[in-house]
Amino acid sequence: MKLRNRGLFSGLPVIAGLIAGTIGATANDSVSKAVADPNQWAIAGHDYGNTRFSPLKEISTLNIDKLSLAYSFSLASLRSNESSPVVIGKALYVTSSWGPQYVYALDAATGTLKWTYEPDIPDDVLQYACCDVNNRGVSYADGKILIGRLDGKLTALDAESGKELWTADVVDYKQGSVITSPPLVVRDKVITGFGGGEYGVRGALQAFDINTGKQLWQTFTVPAPGEPGSETWKGDTGLHGGGAAWLVGSYDAKTDTVYWGTSNPGPWNTAVRSTGDGNFGNLSNLYTSSTIALDPNTGKIKWHIQGTPADAWDYDGVNELVLGDLNIDGKEMPALMKADRNGFFFVADRETGKLISAEKYVASTNWASKFDIAMMRAVEDPDKRPGPGHPAKDICPNVIGGKNWQPMSFNPDTGLVYIPTNNVCMDWSVGDIAFTRGVFYLGARFQTKEGPGGFLGELVAWDPVKQKKVWGLKQELPFNGGTLTTAGNLVFYGNMNGDFLALDAKDGTVLWKKQLGSGIGAGPVTYAVDGKQYVAVVVGRSASLPAFLGEIGKRMTAVTPEGGALFVFALQ
């Protein structure tokens, strides 16, 4: 907060405006054009603002009962299939899990295979990936398909032929850093982060030249000793402080700004990097568990919002930033929205970084009573902050957060955000014996507990202006799939039980439902080919996440087998 006020940003919108003006309001022309075509699904999150809203409305509340299978396609790879397909013209691009093991280009209308690309992923990658061998899809720009890989590499393919154009080294996966999310392309820059916040890495975003794969800039998400912001860390701890930006970025062409969320700080023991209690003063561990705004030309950080200062709960701040224009107090406001892991829904002015509101979107959230916008600090419950000599009980949300990576969607027609939420709590103590490479150490334990109310997940329709829940659909398990919303007044949503549902976007009535055989984590997408609208979703439940969740995890794995398939639906 101090830093945010201290400098840079008051003058920046002007500079940013100039840049945007000289280069043109469009980012990458091919991406902007692709996004502007309502028939396409050009980015994993649909558009630069990650809204997952499609203006297509052939399929609507009026005819949804006629939705039936157009085709399905086997991804030939099991566990944690989390890919959002991308559709450009008549081609659908989808990845499998394991690296990805495969990238496929299909005829989007028929499912006919056009080409397959099999990256050379080392066999030992599972031994380094902390949280499963997933892949969340590709990016498209300038006739190229771009893929982040579990082995820490970034690959560009020719979209037409599937031929590899270049592969760049982003990070050494052997330090526990893997890439699971598609990069963000702004003009000639392919921007990506990587994971590994738990293993002592220092988070960073990097930009690569789209034509050559050459690195253009690298920005660490945690300042080195002596740099501005380093005073928020004890000693040299920031150099291994985490803050990994492992999920997807967003982009606003008007101010030429890239937004990304960062992971939790490390290590677990807050006394190592901060004070160990809630009176951490300046030691808030910037820019971890934060939203950061960057200049895509240089990578320079413009401003930040830290959602969980001096995190002690593994509340990553990585969740996607959804950009939309909200009518607040009678004025159209360029907003940035985040359903944070920590249970608070943040709305900020995306042009200035000023926080507008932060309210609990998961009712059981109890680590803080509220988020004080003036102070930019959560008003914490001291009993719920684990620290040295202070294990904490019944903390909500637990480590998977009020919402995990599964993407939400924003429908400008209803003004609502559709969030796949979790209602899971935890006890946190440190003292378990762990070992790594022959070294024993004290690990943290987070005993998972069910949240109150007899449900573990809920699809929440959230009004970001009134800051309240409008409707909800409770789920028996947590970690359910992402959402898609359309101008047909629909929300599409898959759950851990393998059910794929269509709901009325206004009131949450379930209008259509189909069992797809394995748990769903991915967000559905929609597109049209030759005037016919399709809805596509990847199924294949997470295999390693349940291992973190004890008894609840056992239920998650018992309810469906592993899977790996793309299902595509259309009106009969």
Add this chain to the structure above:
Amino acid sequence: MVNGGRIGICRSTWLLASILAPLVALMLPVLAFSAGADEARPLRLCADPTNLPFSSDSPATPGIYLEIGQALAKALGRPVGNYWYKSYFGKRTVRVTLLGKQCDAMIGLPPSEEFMGPALIFSGPIARAGYAFVTAKDRKISSIDDLRTLRVAVQYQTTPQNLLALRDDIEKVTVLSPEEGVKALAQGKVDVAFIWGPVAGWLNKSEYGERFAIQTSDGEGLLWPVAIGFARASMELRDQVDAQLPAMAAMISEIAAKYGLPTDVPIKLGATPPAVRYAAPDNPTPPRTLDQPTVNVATTALAPEKPEAANEGRQIFNGACAHCHGPDAVQSVRRIDLRLLKKRYGVDTRDKYWQTVHDGRPTKGMPAWKDVFDDRQLESVYSFLMAVQATAN
């Protein structure tokens, strides 16, 4: 829960070693028979191919664990098979390899209920491993206070890092590996490296011409016994291995010395002040002493505030009996599930209990406990067991 149970377990493994000696004689005929049946099957060891001094796929330096494994296999009359797997993510490694039935044993695990709970069982301890102060030979560190004003390398997310976290008078330098710590010391970037002793010992011997002094530390989360881990179903193999270990002690020491494993007397860093102790057990436990032979498990396993008999019994049970009968007597093998005592023996339960714990059932592997616990303590274990008897079918 971190309670007396952990201490008890560590002690019980030491205890077992002494109890095993007489037992071994009784078990020999059984062992010989099993060994014969297993002869053709290799003893498969899960190991990391690039993790010296512990294990390596280089035939010239197989590492401490694999050399011990080879010796063990020889003693059991079986060839050795290795299953290679990188061990970056410890518990997952164990799940995927040992519990995934890719191998029969994994050498080098901490023999504690808290390490992967009932899924794993352990041999008696074969060595000891802990964090150590690595310094130039003319510097002596015997307490945390001796580190004052010094630059100290600590490994990320380890007990030493936690211990020094609130000591503003000590300058910490974070490193990700023992290698990085020793390097910082050699380059003069730090005065002391408070890092994982076995790796420091190996590096000191293999790369630094033994120019550094290594002082092993002791205290909560600093020093552990090292044992061989097995899947719970491999109880028979575990017992065979335990029977061989006493005779192999000298050989194991030789192997350890060859790889520079520190053999010094650990210095106790004392009870960690509450302000610094990150792990807060539900019941405070005194720091464990591993090198002190233990006769009476109960005196230290007991919480100071005189718990009820069943609670005391539970602590003793988890310390001495859980090794075979499961933590809190939760045991899925019916034969040794003590929650079924009442169903099995009915009105004779009490007599059967006293007879068995006093005299043991040597042919079945149950030691005699009458010289280890007094009757009051054994009575409390009985109270605990009665509290957990199965009621329904």
